[in-house]
Amino acid sequence: MPELRYFEAVNQALQxxxxxxxxxxxxxxxxxxxxxxxxxxxxLMAEFGSRRVRDTPIAEAAIVGIAIGxxxxxxxxxxxLMTMNFGIVAMDQIVNHASKMHYMFGGQVTLPLVIRAPGxxxxxxxxxxxxxxxSWFVNTPGIRVVIPSTPYDVKGLLKTCIRSExxxxxxxxxxxxxxxxxxxxxxxxxxxxxxxxxxxxxxVTIVAWSKMLHEALKAAELLANEGIEAEVVDPRxxxxxxxxxxxxxxxxxxxxxxxxxxxxxxxxxxxxAARLQExxxxxxxxxxxxxxxxxxxTPYARNLERLALPNAQRIVEAVLKITL
Amino acid sequence: xxxxxxxxLQLYRxxxxxxxxxxxxxxAYAEGFIGGFTHLYIGQEAVATGAxxxxxxxxxxxxxxxxxAHALVREISPRALxxxxxxxxxxxxxxxxxxMHFCDPERYFMGGYAIVGGNLPLAVGLALxxxxxxxxxxxxxxxxxxxxxxxxxxxxxxxxxxxELPVIFVVENNFxxxxxxxxxxxxxxxxxxxxxxxxxxxxxxxxxxxxxxREECEEVVKYVRHGSGPVLIEARCYRYQGHSMTDPGRYRSxxxxxxxxxxxxxxxxxxxLVQQGLxxxxxxxxxxxxxxxxxxxxxxxxxxxxxxxxxxxxxxxxESYGA
Ligand SMILES: Cc1ncc(C[n+]2csc(CCOP(=O)(O)OP(=O)(O)O)c2C)c(N)n1
Ligand SMILES: [Mg+2]
Numbered sequence: 001m002p003e004l005r006y007f008e009a010v011n012q013a014l015q016x017x018x019x020x021x022x023x024x025x026x027x028x029x030x031x032x033x034x035x036x037x038x039x040x041x042x043x044l045m046a047e048f049g050s051r052r053v054r055d056t057p058i059a060e061a062a063i064v065g066i067a068i069g070x071x072x073x074x075x076x077x078x079x080x081l082m083t084m085n086f087g088i089v090a091m092d093q094i095v096n097h098a099s100k101m102h103y104m105f106g107g108q109v110t111l112p113l114v115i116r117a118p119g120x121x122x123x124x125x126x127x128x129x130x131x132x133x134x135s136w137f138v139n140t141p142g143i144r145v146v147i148p149s150t151p152y153d154v155k156g157l158l159k160t161c162i163r164s165e166x167x168x169x170x171x172x173x174x175x176x177x178x179x180x181x182x183x184x185x186x187x188x189x190x191x192x193x194x195x196x197x198x199x200x201x202x203x204v205t206i207v208a209w210s211k212m213l214h215e216a217l218k219a220a221e222l223l224a225n226e227g228i229e230a231e232v233v234d235p236r237x238x239x240x241x242x243x244x245x246x247x248x249x250x251x252x253x254x255x256x257x258x259x260x261x262x263x264x265x266x267x268x269x270x271x272x273a274a275r276l277q278e279x280x281x282x283x284x285x286x287x288x289x290x291x292x293x294x295x296x297x298t299p300y301a302r303n304l305e306r307l308a309l310p311n312a313q314r315i316v317e318a319v320l321k322i323t324l
Numbered sequence: 325x326x327x328x329x330x331x332x333l334q335l336y337r338x339x340x341x342x343x344x345x346x347x348x349x350x351x352a353y354a355e356g357f358i359g360g361f362t363h364l365y366i367g368q369e370a371v372a373t374g375a376x377x378x379x380x381x382x383x384x385x386x387x388x389x390x391x392x393a394h395a396l397v398r399e400i401s402p403r404a405l406x407x408x409x410x411x412x413x414x415x416x417x418x419x420x421x422x423x424m425h426f427c428d429p430e431r432y433f434m435g436g437y438a439i440v441g442g443n444l445p446l447a448v449g450l451a452l453x454x455x456x457x458x459x460x461x462x463x464x465x466x467x468x469x470x471x472x473x474x475x476x477x478x479x480x481x482x483x484x485x486x487x488e489l490p491v492i493f494v495v496e497n498n499f500x501x502x503x504x505x506x507x508x509x510x511x512x513x514x515x516x517x518x519x520x521x522x523x524x525x526x527x528x529x530x531x532x533x534x535x536x537x538r539e540e541c542e543e544v545v546k547y548v549r550h551g552s553g554p555v556l557i558e559a560r561c562y563r564y565q566g567h568s569m570t571d572p573g574r575y576r577s578x579x580x581x582x583x584x585x586x587x588x589x590x591x592x593x594x595x596x597l598v599q600q601g602l603x604x605x606x607x608x609x610x611x612x613x614x615x616x617x618x619x620x621x622x623x624x625x626x627x628x629x630x631x632x633x634x635x636x637x638x639x640x641x642x643e644s645y646g647a
Binding site: 034088297300 | 423636
């Protein structure tokens with residue numbers, strides 16, 4: 001199987017879906033002539049023209065809103081937010097509009113809409129440019145949240161999302177774009193709502209997604225040296241959420257650590273921990289642990305940023321706390 | 325009123341300081357001392373230098389992520405700024421903000437912001453505060469051409485005019501928002517005329533000519549300070565570097581870049597000063613002085629400590645409650 005980088009896998013998915021369905025089009029800042037801030041849309045304007053790969057002004061609220069309008073009238077837009085941080089500018093369109101309309105209008109309006117946005121910290125981008133806020137949107141009914149961690153997943157899931165009838169927030173991670181992985185040459189789609197066990201193990205379950213999945217795999221490697229076999233589960237989509245796979249894993253290991261890059265307070269980890277105790281209270285051998293970002297605006301200084309953000313070492317510590 | 329020679333020399337010094345500072349930043353970035361997003365101001369020196377020279381020290385300035393120059397012209401010490409870039413505790417924001425978030429309220433520099441357009445309503449709020457407190461101050465708010473397409477730009481202009489607030493919007497039109505040419509992002513790209521939609525005067529000035537910027541701003545500041553309401557100034561300029569340190573800037577043609585290089589504001593003023601009879605050795609002395617200031621700032625930054633671990637949880641809130 002050929003190896004692709006994550007950004008190339010996204011590019012392929014976009015290319016294939018643009019070629020497959022004339023209603024699909026892309027709009028966003030620097031997506032056309034420049035080929036995307038992270039090279040994700042490289043070559044697409046040359047192939048599909050500036051009507052279908054549209055450069056926009058810096059106007060996130062309008063970018064998402066225009067995509068909604070186009071989606072409700074027969075198009076299948078893919079709106080790109082240069083980064084998740086600017087999705088906050090478009091929050092009203094995403095939360096007040098996209099996520100509500102199908103329900104509020106009694107099912108008469110559908111929004112086959114994908115909003116793509118990379119998020120994440122790690123390179124001293126400081127407080128306004130380091131957001132990992134997927135949990136905000138999981139908290140909002142009516143919009144799906146998909147957050148793949150590998151080139152294989154990102155391609156298969158993005159293609160499915162583009163063909164979906166619902167509004168979907170598709171969150172990539174800036175630090176994952178250059179990572180490599182195998183991607184088959186033949187077409188494939190991955191279903192939403194199906195988690196994957198990325199590494200089997202019997203002693204503890206680590207649930208992690210996006211960049212933290214890779215930190216969790218590193219942690220599992222370190223733990224293996226200590227004789228602890230960690231199972232690493234990647235939900236891949238946070239809404240819909242494949243609780244069955246997660247519960248099945250924890251039922252076997254009886255211990256769970258949830259690792260996320262977003263803030264700890266009321267984060268996705270809190271939701272997962274709550275569900276685990278609802279279903280498995282009497283099967284758990286230890287309290288569910290959360291590894292997450294410190295509840296502070298992300299600091300610039302390198303040493304403080306490292307303290308603020310979770311990593312493999314922090315995951316190892318959380319596991320040791322409940323396995324020793 | 326023509327700009328006095330002493331002031332012209334000060335303008336020269338500030339532009340030279342900015343350029344040298346930014347060159348120092350590029351070196352330190354390449355050596356790994358500086359991280360994150362770092363946006364240089366090389367090429368645009370005349371705008372911040374000329375504009376801020378036309379206001380009083382206690383008038384407010386508010387900027388964007390491209391904020392090094394504005395902070396320097398506000399006389400924040402190069403040491404405190406460089407240390408901020410190095411992420412050190414001696415930095416102007418204790419190392420927490422970095423390049424895009426300089427701030428020094430004591431010098432009425434009300435911050436750099438990394439969300440395009442995000443600073444504009446803040447500027448209007450500063451002006452509202454001035455009006456409500458009957459203060460003799462104005463606000464000078466900086467933004468880029470790209471920011472003039474954000475919704476919040478239009479909301480801010482409207483309310484500034486509606487309430488006749490003392491704010492000057494300085495649009496630094498360097499013709500690009502990252503890779504996007506203003507001609508494909510703004511339906512109406514005479515940016516100064518966007519002000520007219522709100523009944524606000526809009527002016528255009530050559531942002532490569534510091535004297536022109538200074539003179540234009542002096543007039544405008546007088547008008548705004550007098551209580552006549554907000555004004556927008558479009559300063560046409562060019563950034564010589566990429567958008568940020570990670571951008572090679574391939575979307576711009578060599579011919580275009582060469583053309584703007586010929587308009588470099590620093591040699592331009594040097595030439596004018598010599599024509600006015602100034603001994604060129606004075607300019608060399610200024611260059612040496614700013615070189616030394618930047619070297620000193622870099623040494624200071626490198627030898628400063630990182631923030632202590634406890635700083636992570638400091639300054640999230642002002643007040644604490646038992647928990
Ligand atoms: C709301 C928002 N959208 C997108 C970005 C990414 N971004 C940073 S700077 C920039 C271009 C801004 O161009 P302009 O206003 O002309 O200022 P310049 O950088 O040229 O000084 C963009 C798109 C951002 N920081 N904030
Ligand atoms: Mg610009």
